[in-house]
Amino acid sequence: MNSTLKQLKTFGKLSISLPIALTSYTGYILFDEQLSGEGLLFALGIFFLSAGASALNQLQEVKEDTLMVRTQNRPLPQGKIKTNEAIALILAFLSIGTFFLIPFGWLAAFWGWMGVIWYNLIYTPLKKLTAFSVFPGAIVGAIPPVAGWVAAGGSIIDVRIHFLAFFFFLGQMPHFWLLVLKYKDQYKKAGFPIITDTLKKRQISRINLIWFLATFISVLFLPAFDLIDRHVIIWIITPSTILMMIWAVRTTIGTNEANKKKHLRQQFIVFNSFYLWIMLLIYIDKI
Numbered sequence: 077m078n079s080t081l082k083q084l085k086t087f088g089k090l091s092i093s094l095p096i097a098l099t100s101y102t103g104y105i106l107f108d109e110q111l112s113g114e115g116l117l118f119a120l121g122i123f124f125l126s127a128g129a130s131a132l133n134q135l136q137e138v139k140e141d142t143l144m145v146r147t148q149n150r151p152l153p154q155g156k157i158k159t160n161e162a163i164a165l166i167l168a169f170l171s172i173g174t175f176f177l178i179p180f181g182w183l184a185a186f187w188g189w190m191g192v193i194w195y196n197l198i199y200t201p202l203k204k205l206t207a208f209s210v211f212p213g214a215i216v217g218a219i220p221p222v223a224g225w226v227a228a229g230g231s232i233i234d235v236r237i238h239f240l241a242f243f244f245f246l247g248q249m250p251h252f253w254l255l256v257l258k259y260k261d262q263y264k265k266a267g268f269p270i271i272t273d274t275l276k277k278r279q280i281s282r283i284n285l286i287w288f289l290a291t292f293i294s295v296l297f298l299p300a301f302d303l304i305d306r307h308v309i310i311w312i313i314t315p316s317t318i319l320m321m322i323w324a325v326r327t328t329i330g331t332n333e334a335n336k337k338k339h340l341r342q343q344f345i346v347f348n349s350f351y352l353w354i355m356l357l358i359y360i361d362k363i
Contacts, residue, residue, distance in 0.1 A: 079306050080137075083156050086129030087125065087150070087157060087165060087294045088126075088131050088169060090123075093126035093130060095348075095351075095352065096122060096123070096220050097126065098355055099224070100119050100221060100224035101115050101222055102226075102240070102355050103220065103221030103228070104118055104227055105224075106221075106362075107225050107228040107229060107230035110362055111359060111362055114232075115224065115228065117176055118176065118180055118223075118227045118228075120176050121173045121174070121188060122191075122278030123173070124170070124176065125174070125192055126173075126191070127169040127173075128167075128170035128192065129163065129195045131165055131166045131169060132166050132192075134151075135159070135163070136196065136200050140256070140266040140267065141153050143266040144263070146259055146262055149331065170192070173188065174189075181227070183232075184226050187223035187227075188220075190219055191219040194216055195216045196257075198212060199212055199213040199215075203268055203345075204268060206269055207268075207274055209248075210249060213252060214245050217247070221241055221244055235301065242289075242294065243298070246287065247291050247347075247351055249284075249287040249291075250288050251347070251348065254284070254340050256270055257272070257277075257280060257340055258344070282328070289321055292317050292320045292324065293321075295313060295354060296313070296317055298313070298354075298358075299313075309361045311355055313354070316353065320350055
C-alpha cells in the first residue's frame with residue numbers, strides 16, 4: 077500500500093500540484109475577499125488537473141526521464157506503472173479535476189484546462205526544440221490564479237488579475253532556470269537544448285538575478301493593486317521583500333564552481349519558500 081501511494085505521489089507530482097492548487101486559491105480569495113470553503117473545492121480541482129498534467133508529461137517524456145539521474149527512478153522508467161495503467165491514471169486525475177471545476181462554470185473549467193493544454197501541448201514539445209522554452213513555459217504558472225479569480229466571479233479584464241498573473245509569471249523564470257543550471261548535464265544527456273549552450277554561466281546568473289529582483293519588486297506593488305489591504309501585512313511584506321533583494325544579490329555574487337550545486341539548491345528552496353510566504357500573508361490578509 078505504501079509503495080503504491082508513493083508511486084501515485086511521484087507520478088502525479090503531488091508535492092508540486094499542491095502549491096499550484098494554492099495559487100489558484102489565492103486568485104479565488106483575492107476576488108472573493110475572504111477565506112472560502114468553495115474556493116478550496118475549486119483548488120482541489122486544480123490539484124487533480126495539475127496531477128494529470130504532470131503524469132501526462134511523464135508519459136510524453138519517458139525516454140528522456142530514463143536518461144536522467146533525477147528522473148530515472150520515476151514509476152514509468154522503472155516499469156512500476158505500465159503504459160496502459162499510466163493512461164488510466166491520467167484520465168482519472170483529469171476527470172476528477174474536471175468534476176470539481178464544472179460547478180464553477182464553463183469559463184472557470186476552461187481556464188483550469190488551459191493550464192493542462194499549455195503545459196502538455198505547448199511547453200513540453202518546445203522543451204525539445206529550444207533552450208528558451210522557459211519563457212512560454214512560465215505562462216503555466218500564471219494560469220491557475222486566473223482560473224481561481226474567474227471561478228470566484230472575477231472578470232478576466234480586471235487589471236488586478238493581470239498583475240497577479242504577472243507576479244506568478246515572474247517567479248517561474250528563476251524557478252525554471254535554477255533547475256536547468258543545477259541539472260544541465262542531465263538535461264543535455266537527455267537531448268534537451270540548454271541555456272548554457274547559448275549563454276555563459278556568469279551571464280545566466282546575472283540574468284537570473286534580474287528575474288529575482290523583478291519578482292521581489294513586484295511584491296511591493298500588491299497593495300497598489302488592492303490585492304493586500306491591511307497595513308500590518310504591508311509592514312510585514314515590505315521588510316521581507318527588501319531582505320530577499322539583499323539575499324538575491326549576496327547569493328548571486330557568492331556563487332562559485334566549488335559549491336554551485338549546493339548553492340543552486342539553496343536558492344531554489346529559499347526563493348520558492350518566499351512565494352509560499354507571500355501567499356500565506358495574502359490568506360491572513362483576507363481573514
